[in-house]
Amino acid sequence: MKGRYVAAIDQGTTSTRCLVFDHAGRMVSVAQHEHSQLFPEPGWAEHDATEIWANTLRVLPEALAVAGLDVSDIAGVGIANQRETTVVWDRATGRPVAPAITWQDTRSREIVAQLDDGPHASLFEEVCGIAPAGYFAAPRLRWLLDHVPGLQRRARTGELAFGTMETWLIWNLTGGPDGGVHVTDATNASRTMLMDIRSLSWDQRLLDLLDIPSELLPEIRPNVEVYGTCAVGLPGVPIGGAFGDQQAALFGQTCFSAGEAKCTYGTGAFLLMNTGESLTPSSRGLLSTVAYSLPGAAPQYAAEGSIAVAGALVQWFRDALEMISSAPEIETLARRVEDNGGCYIVPAFAGLFTPHWQPDARGVMVGLTSYVTRAHLARAVLEATAWQSCEVVEAMNADTGTALTTVRVDGGMTSNHLLMQMVADVLAVPVERPLVSESVSLGAAYAAGLAVGYWPDLEGLRANWRRAAVWEPGMSDATRRRGRAEWARAVESTLRWAEQP
Amino acid sequence: MARGGRSTYGQRVPGTIQSIERAAAVLHLLGAVPDPVPLGELARMLDLPKTTAHGIVRTLCDVGFVDQDPDTGRYSLGSGLATLGQHVDPHLIRSRATNWADGLAARTGLEVQLAVLRGPSVELIAHVFRPDGSPQRLRVGELQPAHATALGHVLLAWSPVATRLHDLVLTSYAPGTPTTATTLARALQRARRQGWASLDAGVLPGTAALAAPICHRVGVGVGAMAVVGPRDQVLQASGEPHEGLAEQVVAAAQATASTLQDRL
Numbered sequence: 001m002k003g004r005y006v007a008a009i010d011q012g013t014t015s016t017r018c019l020v021f022d023h024a025g026r027m028v029s030v031a032q033h034e035h036s037q038l039f040p041e042p043g044w045a046e047h048d049a050t051e052i053w054a055n056t057l058r059v060l061p062e063a064l065a066v067a068g069l070d071v072s073d074i075a076g077v078g079i080a081n082q083r084e085t086t087v088v089w090d091r092a093t094g095r096p097v098a099p100a101i102t103w104q105d106t107r108s109r110e111i112v113a114q115l116d117d118g119p120h121a122s123l124f125e126e127v128c129g130i131a132p133a134g135y136f137a138a139p140r141l142r143w144l145l146d147h148v149p150g151l152q153r154r155a156r157t158g159e160l161a162f163g164t165m166e167t168w169l170i171w172n173l174t175g176g177p178d179g180g181v182h183v184t185d186a187t188n189a190s191r192t193m194l195m196d197i198r199s200l201s202w203d204q205r206l207l208d209l210l211d212i213p214s215e216l217l218p219e220i221r222p223n224v225e226v227y228g229t230c231a232v233g234l235p236g237v238p239i240g241g242a243f244g245d246q247q248a249a250l251f252g253q254t255c256f257s258a259g260e261a262k263c264t265y266g267t268g269a270f271l272l273m274n275t276g277e278s279l280t281p282s283s284r285g286l287l288s289t290v291a292y293s294l295p296g297a298a299p300q301y302a303a304e305g306s307i308a309v310a311g312a313l314v315q316w317f318r319d320a321l322e323m324i325s326s327a328p329e330i331e332t333l334a335r336r337v338e339d340n341g342g343c344y345i346v347p348a349f350a351g352l353f354t355p356h357w358q359p360d361a362r363g364v365m366v367g368l369t370s371y372v373t374r375a376h377l378a379r380a381v382l383e384a385t386a387w388q389s390c391e392v393v394e395a396m397n398a399d400t401g402t403a404l405t406t407v408r409v410d411g412g413m414t415s416n417h418l419l420m421q422m423v424a425d426v427l428a429v430p431v432e433r434p435l436v437s438e439s440v441s442l443g444a445a446y447a448a449g450l451a452v453g454y455w456p457d458l459e460g461l462r463a464n465w466r467r468a469a470v471w472e473p474g475m476s477d478a479t480r481r482r483g484r485a486e487w488a489r490a491v492e493s494t495l496r497w498a499e500q501p
Numbered sequence: 502m503a504r505g506g507r508s509t510y511g512q513r514v515p516g517t518i519q520s521i522e523r524a525a526a527v528l529h530l531l532g533a534v535p536d537p538v539p540l541g542e543l544a545r546m547l548d549l550p551k552t553t554a555h556g557i558v559r560t561l562c563d564v565g566f567v568d569q570d571p572d573t574g575r576y577s578l579g580s581g582l583a584t585l586g587q588h589v590d591p592h593l594i595r596s597r598a599t600n601w602a603d604g605l606a607a608r609t610g611l612e613v614q615l616a617v618l619r620g621p622s623v624e625l626i627a628h629v630f631r632p633d634g635s636p637q638r639l640r641v642g643e644l645q646p647a648h649a650t651a652l653g654h655v656l657l658a659w660s661p662v663a664t665r666l667h668d669l670v671l672t673s674y675a676p677g678t679p680t681t682a683t684t685l686a687r688a689l690q691r692a693r694r695q696g697w698a699s700l701d702a703g704v705l706p707g708t709a710a711l712a713a714p715i716c717h718r719v720g721v722g723v724g725a726m727a728v729v730g731p732r733d734q735v736l737q738a739s740g741e742p743h744e745g746l747a748e749q750v751v752a753a754a755q756a757t758a759s760t761l762q763d764r765l
Contacts, residue, residue, distance in 0.1 A: 026607040027600065328596035415596040415627075417641055435603050435632050466632035468603060469639050 003075025006449040007063065007234065008441040009056060011081040011165045012245065013102065013267045016055040018063035019441040020074070023454070025464035027438055029069070031062035038099060043106040043350065046099035049087045052165065053172050060233045076240035077230065078448030080248035080440045081165035083191045086140040088151070088162050088216070094176040097160065098148050100168075101140040104308070106350050108139035109359055111146075115139075120209050127206060128190070129197040129279055129288030134359060135306070137164055138193040142210050158215040164188045166242040167218045173239060174228040181228040184218040186293040187247035195220065197279065197288060200299060222293045223247075224447045241447025243292070245440045246270040250302060251292055252443030253408045253434060254462045261396070261404055263423075264439065265413035268353075269310035269385060271392045272302045273400060284395035285355035292447075303400055305354040305392030309347035310385040311413050316347075317381050323374050331418045334378035341376035342367040344490035345384050352494065355395040362497035366490045385413070386422035387487040393427050406430050410439035417471070425475035426483065435466035523549065524557050528566065528578065537575030589723040589761060591617050594715060595627040597760040601753040602629050602726060608749060611728040611735065612637075615715075616652040618660060619644060621669050623653045623725070631730065645704060648685055649678045651712035652725045654698035658689040659714040659722025677702030697747045701736055709735035711742050713754035717761050726754045 005028065010017045014037070020029040033055040038046040064070065084103040089096045101107070115121055115132040125131045132139070141162055145152045154160050161182055163171065171180035189195040189202075194212065196203045200220055207214055221227060226238045243251060246264060250272045253262040258276030263269060272291070279288045280303045291302035314327050324330050346352075348361035365380070397403045406429055413419055414433050424431040436442050449455040526547055531538060538546075544554035558576050561567035565581025598615055606613045606629040615627035622644040630637045647653030648669050657666065666689075671680045677700055679685040692698035699711040712727035728735065728750055736742055 024607070027604060030600070326590070326593050328592040329590045331592040332590050412596075415599045416592070417595075417639075435607055435629070437599060437603060466607070466630075467634065467637075468606065468629045468632070470630075470637075471639065 003237075003452075003454070004073050005067075005069065005075065006445045006454055007060070007074050007077040007237070008444040008448070009060075009077060009079045009169065010245070010438075010441045010444065011052060011056070011079065011169060012440075013082045013085075013104070016052055016059055017441070018056075018059040019438055019445070020063055020067055020069065021442060021445045021449075025436055025442060025446075025461070027436060027441075029063045029067035030438075031059040031066060033058055041107075045102045045104040047085065047102055049089070049096045049100045049165075049168055052100075053169065056169055056172075057233055071234050071237060074234055074237050075454045076226075076238045076448035076452040077234055078241040078243070078444035078446070078451075079166045079169055079239070080243050080245045080444035081169070081188070083164065083188060083244040083246065084135060084137045084140075085165055086137045086144070086162070087165070087168050088141065088144055088148075088155075088160055089168070091159055091161050092177055094172065094180075097151060098144055100165075101143065103135065104350055105140065106134055106359065108134040108143045111139045111142050112359075115209070118209075120205075123209070124193055124206065127196050127203050128193050129301075130191075130193060131357075132193060133357060135353070136191055136193040138206075138210055138212065141192075141212060141216075145212070152211075152213075155213045155216050160216055161218070162216040163218055164191070164244075166244075170227055170239055170242065173230045173233050175231040178231070182218045183221045183227050185221055185223045185242040185244075186290045186299060187223060187244040188242065189220045190290040191244060197290065197299075197301075200290070200293060222295045223251075224292070224294050224450045226451050238448075238452055240449070240451030241444060243444055243447060246272055246304065247289070247291055247302065248441070248443030248447075249410055249439040250274065250443065251446055252436075252439035252441070253410065254458075254465045255291075255408065256300075256458050256462065259402050260408075262408040262410065262439065263389060265310055265385065265409060265411040265419070267310065267312045267315075269307040269389060269411075269413075271305045271307075271389065271396065271407075273396055273402070273404070275301045275303050275400060277301065280400050282395070282399045284399050285353075285357050286392075286395055286399050287354075303396060305396055307385070307388045307392065308351070308353045309349050310388070311411075312349070313345070313347040313381050313384055314413075316349075317378070323378065327412075328415065330378050330381060331416050333375050334382055334418055336375040337373070337379060339376075340367075340379045340383055341372045342369060343372045343376050343380045344487060345377070345380040346487075346490050346494045347384055348494040348497075351498075352491070354392050356491070356495075358495055360496050360498045361491075361494040364490065364494050364497075366493055367486075382416065382419045383422060383483075383487075385419060386426045387483070389423050390426040390484065390487075404429055406432060409433055410437050420469075420471045421474070424471040424473045426480060428473045428475070428480065430470050430472050432470040433468050435468040437468070520557070523547070523553075524561060527554070527557050527561060528582070531567065531576060531578045537570050537573065537577040539573075539575050543576065589717055591624075591626040591724070594724045594757065594761070598627060598715070598724075598726065598753075598757040601756045602627060605726070605728060605749060605753040606630070606632050609728050609746065611730040614640070614652060614710075614727050614729055615724055616645075616650075616656065616727070617724050618647065618653075618656040621647055623647050623650055623656060626724065646672065646674070649674050649700075649703040650727075651698045651700040651703065651710035652727045654688050654692050654700060655712040655714045655725040655727075656722055658692040658698065659716060659720065659725075661721070674704045675702040675706045678704070695747070697751055699736065699742050699747070701732055701740065707732055711735055711746060711750050713747075713751040715754045715758045715761075717758060723761070724757075726750060726757065
């Protein structure tokens with residue numbers, strides 16, 4: 001095997017990055033380019049897939065250059081991507097037929113409402129492990145087929161391809177119109193609402209219910225497998241794996257066994273617990289999802305609690321309210337005061353995810369008095385992420401019957417110590433951060449490295465995990481109970497705000 | 502009084518520097534009008550030849566005090582002026598340093614600390630555990646005496662605080678603590694010369710540290726990054742740091758510094 005390093009492409013919500021790791025799982029290089037966030041109408045959120053592909057082609061050579069590496073130094077490349085973001089393109093030209101509809105977009109609400117009211121709503125949950133919601137890819141694909149002229153007809157002829165971002169990048173990296181490989185992985189496919197979560201194949205009944213032509217669909221493959229070889233970007237390098245970003249982080253944090261959990265704090269926040277080979281039906285709004293699928297082995301599952309707005313609330317505080325000039329400064333501002341001054345912010349900007357799943361909820365700031373300063377607001381912004389984590393963990397503990405004893409965290413917000421302390425306080429368990437906080441990219445690199453034999457097995461990867469910091473809970477039960485009850489009342493006040501009369 | 506001659510923007514005082522006066526006039530003018538100003542207009546208002554006005558605004562652009570619109574070529578006050586009085590937020594430094602501090606801990610096997618100066622002390626603003634799985638406690642927020650730590654030596658050596666040295670109380674904590682103004686001054690001079698500071702048994706016997714400055718604009722140390730560990734893992738028997746260690750700490754500190762230019 002040639003190559004001393006493994007690369008990962010992290011195609012995220014705000015940027016596309018390339019990270020290079022060595023055999024000990026240490027990051028040796030990173031390059032990044034942000035892409036435009038398009039909000040053409042309220043509730044809509046789009047990306048230009050062509051811009052994302054162009055950025056991918058830029059970050060690959062840049063990441064090599066940072067560390068003085070050559071393409072021949074790279075043994076394999078893996079991909080982790082923002083999940084559920086939907087793109088349809090023309091197989092002959094390689095051009096998208098419309099902007100990519102991102103996971104934050106709420107336009108498919110009506111399609112989902114129709115499914116919910118129809119006779120087959122329970123079939124989705126039975127087959128996919130997830131109840132219909134605008135959060136997933138299939139309703140977005142249906143919206144495109146309904147609204148882009150001629151698309152439904154063209155889709156049936158096989159001249160178009162559908163994919164989430166990993167599918168789009170793999171197809172382009174392996175040659176695009178000239179022999180591009182059209183595949184997805186089991187974790188991304190488990191977020192479409194079209195895959196049988198047990199057999200890991202497309203379910204024809206669900207395709208029929210949504211009238212989605214199977215000619216559009218990529219082939220579903222395991223997470224760790226060589227899908228093809230890069231024709232461009234990293235010419236000659238095998239693409240050895242792909243993961244939805246949250247499952248990538250679970251893999252990167254080496255949560256390979258049932259009961260192990262991680263929470264990634266990025267634009268949103270996502271807590272995933274490995275549930276082994278068993279699916280855990282949830283009555284509390286958790287999603288059943290594929291954790292990882294290795295070739296020739298039974299799929300491993302995870303229970304997921306999703307928080308739509310976490311870091312995005314800090315960005316809003318910075319960009320829309322102009323309270324701070326950089327995101328990390330929120331900690332400085334919040335530390336000016338001892339508590340939230342009675343103020344709570346519930347960022348239900350696009351409804352609420354786990355455990356409420358209320359698309360009609362909208363954000364609120366409650367408890368305002370003339371006592372409240374912007375420092376209290378800063379504190380309430382951070383507490384919003386902590387209390388949402390608390391709601392998810394409560395649902396997780398109740399549904400899986402496994403009480404979390406520690407949480408492994410990663411993502412950009414883990415550099416905010418005040419937030420991490422709040423999370424430890426409200427969860428009443430220690431919170432620990434690994435030495436490589438880039439768990440998403442590391443998970444993708446691990447997949448690629450396993451596929452090409454750069455790493456031998458999962459146990460070898462476990463040995464790479466190192467603790468970099470731990471936050472111990474320090475809040476009294478009485479304070480926690482009072483805060484939890486006030487948060488519940490704040491959440492109550494967001495519900496049904498956007499309801500149609 | 503008006504020996505320096507008359508100009509359109511006021512009487513010159515002897516000993517004043519004309520180019521600085523003119524630069525200040527450009528800034529005052531750009532600050533007084535709501536819209537970006539073309540070069541010709543700028544020269545006319547200040548009664549200067551166009552080439553002179555151009556030289557001044559170009560220089561001001563280079564230092565970030567003036568911005569030029571790439572499409573219209575017009576000039577306006579730059580963002581560098583707005584941030585001139587702002588100190589660099591310690592939490593911004595922590596956020597930007599995370600990947601580099603983690604990488605330093607991963608490669609050296611040592612604990613990594615980041616600090617800023619707080620009066621006679623340094624305050625730890627970030628801490629990465631020694632990556633050996635042993636139980637450790639997060640020490641962020643701790644204050645340590647500046648004169649007794651490598652972090653403090655670097656922060657003192659790269660700050661315009663020479664007068665402050667006389668106010669430090671040089672308490673002895675361990676055999677390596679500098680306890681006289683002379684030994685401390687020598688240590689700071691050596692740090693400036695080599696670009697980093699190491700200290701053996703400054704606070705605790707048997708513990709050594711090596712620190713490098715995180716420099717922002719004109720070389721002021723806004724923070725410092727250090728590796729800390731058992732003496733034999735930081736220093737050789739001779740007292741010199743292990744081969745390549747200083748270079749790694751300096752590289753991580755410099756990489757962090759370069760990310761501070763970009764504010765978001």
